[in-house]
Amino acid sequence: MANELTTRAADYSQWYNDLVLKGGLADYSAVRGCMVIKPYGFALWENMRDVLDKMFKDTGHVNAYFPLFVPRSFLEKEEGHAEGFAKECAVVTHYRLKSDPNNKGKLIVDPEAKLEEELIVRPTSEAIIWNAYKDWIQSYRDLPLLINQWANVVRWEMRTRLFLRTAEFLWQEGHTAHATAAEAIVEAEKMLHVYADFVENYMALPVIKGVKTPNERFAGALDTYCIEALMQDGKALQAGTSHFLGQNFAKAFEVKFLTKENKQEYVWATSWGVSTRLIGALVMAHSDDQGLVMPPKLAPLQVVIVPIFKGAEQKALVDEKVDEIIASLKARNISVKYDDSDHMRPGWKFAEYELKGVPVRIAIGQKDIENKVVEIARRDTKEKKSVPSENVAQYISDLLDEIQQNLYNRALEYRESHITKVETWEEFKSVLTEKGGFISAHWDGTSETEDKIKEETKATIRCIPLNNTLEEGICVFSGKPSSQRVLFAMAY
Amino acid sequence: MANELTTRAADYSQWYNDLVLKGGLADYSAVRGCMVIKPYGFALWENMRDVLDKMFKDTGHVNAYFPLFVPRSFLEKEEGHAEGFAKECAVVTHYRLKSDPNNKGKLIVDPEAKLEEELIVRPTSEAIIWNAYKDWIQSYRDLPLLINQWANVVRWEMRTRLFLRTAEFLWQEGHTAHATAAEAIVEAEKMLHVYADFVENYMALPVIKGVKTPNERFAGALDTYCIEALMQDGKALQAGTSHFLGQNFAKAFEVKFLTKENKQEYVWATSWGVSTRLIGALVMAHSDDQGLVMPPKLAPLQVVIVPIFKGAEQKALVDEKVDEIIASLKARNISVKYDDSDHMRPGWKFAEYELKGVPVRIAIGQKDIENKVVEIARRDTKEKKSVPSENVAQYISDLLDEIQQNLYNRALEYRESHITKVETWEEFKSVLTEKGGFISAHWDGTSETEDKIKEETKATIRCIPLNNTLEEGICVFSGKPSSQRVLFAMAY
Numbered sequence: 001m002a003n004e005l006t007t008r009a010a011d012y013s014q015w016y017n018d019l020v021l022k023g024g025l026a027d028y029s030a031v032r033g034c035m036v037i038k039p040y041g042f043a044l045w046e047n048m049r050d051v052l053d054k055m056f057k058d059t060g061h062v063n064a065y066f067p068l069f070v071p072r073s074f075l076e077k078e079e080g081h082a083e084g085f086a087k088e089c090a091v092v093t094h095y096r097l098k099s100d101p102n103n104k105g106k107l108i109v110d111p112e113a114k115l116e117e118e119l120i121v122r123p124t125s126e127a128i129i130w131n132a133y134k135d136w137i138q139s140y141r142d143l144p145l146l147i148n149q150w151a152n153v154v155r156w157e158m159r160t161r162l163f164l165r166t167a168e169f170l171w172q173e174g175h176t177a178h179a180t181a182a183e184a185i186v187e188a189e190k191m192l193h194v195y196a197d198f199v200e201n202y203m204a205l206p207v208i209k210g211v212k213t214p215n216e217r218f219a220g221a222l223d224t225y226c227i228e229a230l231m232q233d234g235k236a237l238q239a240g241t242s243h244f245l246g247q248n249f250a251k252a253f254e255v256k257f258l259t260k261e262n263k264q265e266y267v268w269a270t271s272w273g274v275s276t277r278l279i280g281a282l283v284m285a286h287s288d289d290q291g292l293v294m295p296p297k298l299a300p301l302q303v304v305i306v307p308i309f310k311g312a313e314q315k316a317l318v319d320e321k322v323d324e325i326i327a328s329l330k331a332r333n334i335s336v337k338y339d340d341s342d343h344m345r346p347g348w349k350f351a352e353y354e355l356k357g358v359p360v361r362i363a364i365g366q367k368d369i370e371n372k373v374v375e376i377a378r379r380d381t382k383e384k385k386s387v388p389s390e391n392v393a394q395y396i397s398d399l400l401d402e403i404q405q406n407l408y409n410r411a412l413e414y415r416e417s418h419i420t421k422v423e424t425w426e427e428f429k430s431v432l433t434e435k436g437g438f439i440s441a442h443w444d445g446t447s448e449t450e451d452k453i454k455e456e457t458k459a460t461i462r463c464i465p466l467n468n469t470l471e472e473g474i475c476v477f478s479g480k481p482s483s484q485r486v487l488f489a490m491a492y
Numbered sequence: 493m494a495n496e497l498t499t500r501a502a503d504y505s506q507w508y509n510d511l512v513l514k515g516g517l518a519d520y521s522a523v524r525g526c527m528v529i530k531p532y533g534f535a536l537w538e539n540m541r542d543v544l545d546k547m548f549k550d551t552g553h554v555n556a557y558f559p560l561f562v563p564r565s566f567l568e569k570e571e572g573h574a575e576g577f578a579k580e581c582a583v584v585t586h587y588r589l590k591s592d593p594n595n596k597g598k599l600i601v602d603p604e605a606k607l608e609e610e611l612i613v614r615p616t617s618e619a620i621i622w623n624a625y626k627d628w629i630q631s632y633r634d635l636p637l638l639i640n641q642w643a644n645v646v647r648w649e650m651r652t653r654l655f656l657r658t659a660e661f662l663w664q665e666g667h668t669a670h671a672t673a674a675e676a677i678v679e680a681e682k683m684l685h686v687y688a689d690f691v692e693n694y695m696a697l698p699v700i701k702g703v704k705t706p707n708e709r710f711a712g713a714l715d716t717y718c719i720e721a722l723m724q725d726g727k728a729l730q731a732g733t734s735h736f737l738g739q740n741f742a743k744a745f746e747v748k749f750l751t752k753e754n755k756q757e758y759v760w761a762t763s764w765g766v767s768t769r770l771i772g773a774l775v776m777a778h779s780d781d782q783g784l785v786m787p788p789k790l791a792p793l794q795v796v797i798v799p800i801f802k803g804a805e806q807k808a809l810v811d812e813k814v815d816e817i818i819a820s821l822k823a824r825n826i827s828v829k830y831d832d833s834d835h836m837r838p839g840w841k842f843a844e845y846e847l848k849g850v851p852v853r854i855a856i857g858q859k860d861i862e863n864k865v866v867e868i869a870r871r872d873t874k875e876k877k878s879v880p881s882e883n884v885a886q887y888i889s890d891l892l893d894e895i896q897q898n899l900y901n902r903a904l905e906y907r908e909s910h911i912t913k914v915e916t917w918e919e920f921k922s923v924l925t926e927k928g929g930f931i932s933a934h935w936d937g938t939s940e941t942e943d944k945i946k947e948e949t950k951a952t953i954r955c956i957p958l959n960n961t962l963e964e965g966i967c968v969f970s971g972k973p974s975s976q977r978v979l980f981a982m983a984y
Binding site: 027029030031034035036037038039041042043045046062063064065066067068069070071072074075076079082086087088089090091092093094095096097098099105106107109118119120121128131132135136141147151152154156168170343 | 519521522523526527528529530531533534535537538554555556557558559560561562563564566567568571574578579580581582583584585586587588589590591597598599601610611612613620623624627628633639643644646648660662835
């Protein structure tokens, strides 16, 4: 199994696809650009979702559910938003099929069932949600309104990649309404910190918090905050965004509230989201040439036990010991699977669970039992160790923490060694092509320069880091004066 | 608030809508037939989903996610299935909008972005899932395949009602594949029992388990098992279905497997689902003229505490006592809210939480504290009682169990008194119009008779109960011989 994987060095992009497909995370579907999330991949998503959902609820948010469809005229109401999404959306025009009179057994669109107004399958839900908020918000007492939705959305991307960019994807989208701009900005920043906390402490992936340039903002936002992570091939990946929407949607949908001072004012808004794209980030950040590497805190399966035996007698002996170990692991809420299936050899199983990225593997045979030990292999470093079977649960619990920390440290080290300060355009280009990673460079602050750099190199400004140091300098491209460095990178 | 509700006696249907809207469960949306599930309603759905999800996992199922869209040609492959769903589906024909050249700021469908093959927004996922299973199933070792999906689906219903029948709804759909017909039937029946367990023990609603007549079967099934519940107006509601699909979908999508005996055979299938419709059932089964009545095991909020006080000093005294009570309730995993908002009077709050169906209300004032008691009101019977504040958590824990049981008993009593055996057609019609409920009557077993009864009375055969007693008789409509009674009713 494992030896069929493409290596990172040979073809990074194919290596990623191999991991997703052979690791059982997802599969292509018959619908262009849409994927099937397979049980192992969905279990990972459920773990991510459950942690995030709790974080959202702990910060005062509640969940709700809004319609899948956005009437065309709603999309039109916020101009920037319409421009951003109209070009890549699935359009429902009819509500019925009928039998093809010329072709038995076939169906055709019933021309009599044409909708008066087309419906767009939501690419994001600002429009439909702000139309609802109009009825829900009357007075300052109704604010803040802190709502999140877990949903599927569709953006008709031309080039798709499993998890990273698919026509349909799963995500959460928070949509909040506030009485003042200041409160909305606090909210947008708060959720950025929640995302960073999740990605760093659960996905074991360090991020840079920043704000997007106007070019890279969400369609309809006044400011887009983002977290940016670095993948093993030196490309950046935007892992989450949080938008300060100002009063744009409130004005588009006429959402006003009565202030304490008895005045009618437009409401202030934020929206924020992360998606199944995070699974792609997780895969690309930690995995190796033998397969996936799951961070213990999110792994669908944390421990697998493989028995080594000949004959029923040895098996019975092993089973008994394994039962004990399973009970002690479950008592600590550690998920464990005993793979005693008899049609595959231990070596095959070892490779299979390496491919799936299970953090810890226990192998146990008669000799181990005699010596009161078990063999423990950790996925991240592939070290094997014989460990006393007494207190093995505590050992594994500590080991899972250690693996989680090690993955984070490894990723942080890589990231830190891949932020390169450059001063000249030649340097910029050579670092970009030869080393990759983030390039910290002075920029003159104009969209024009940003566009030209993108045209020439495909690199984009990933973000202006929060709390950036102000520092006089010269734009790396235009030579004009600059007040701070920003982070450029090639990006997913 | 409460006094604005329509009563059941005045207009049952309006009463239901009032509860859903004013109780904060859902709202109409701007998209025809689609609703917004508001935070309180969604919290209820989350509780239902979490319990069901655990039940599915405990019976060996895993979750996955399949595409939202079904290519038209896939729907065509299973003839009965196509006929059942083609007439009520949302059809995506284009993948882009563009600016209207004649109307600034408006969008039109871009005629150049027409799909070669239309995509149907899934009304159910058999077709897209069985197309994937084709690649996943090769040998008997791949079976059984036990997969569930939580998803949104769209059926273009002409007459919609909040929760009960909406164009888009949320549901789960299990899709399993088996090596033999017998195993598939066991699975279909097992899931029916899981559903019955959930509806009876969590929703506090007794159900009758049965099998549908061919007329009422799912489009594409060989057998449809169902659970049927009775609402307070004497109408039945199908609360869940589980289908034995035979080899229909395996044949339509060419899904074969290698048996242990090395033969190629078609796979056997089941599918089963429950939806947000269950929320409608829960509302209609237990609520009263003062509002919703939530069964404690699913209530988004189980206990509300309302302080009675004058001035800050009394308030501080009450707060202190309430903190204690909250801590003791939370220690027992009982959800509780302290509503000490100062802009509404206690009487308004009482009515509000009655409307929302919160199972238990605690009121507490200075006098109560002096007397070492609290006032406890239960929502189901509206009884109020002064209870020693010592051990109040244990009292409430028991009370929640008692309310849960009482709701079930009440619903069971109503249901039992509304199953009427009839022998003649006159009797049938008079029971149907005057008493309602289930009518247990002999039926000659033909679709023709079933159709005629439906035409004449709108009553349908809800099910043939599982383990029905065989009993010679005369069909209530045709006078022909019959071997068993079946259950008729008006239905949602």
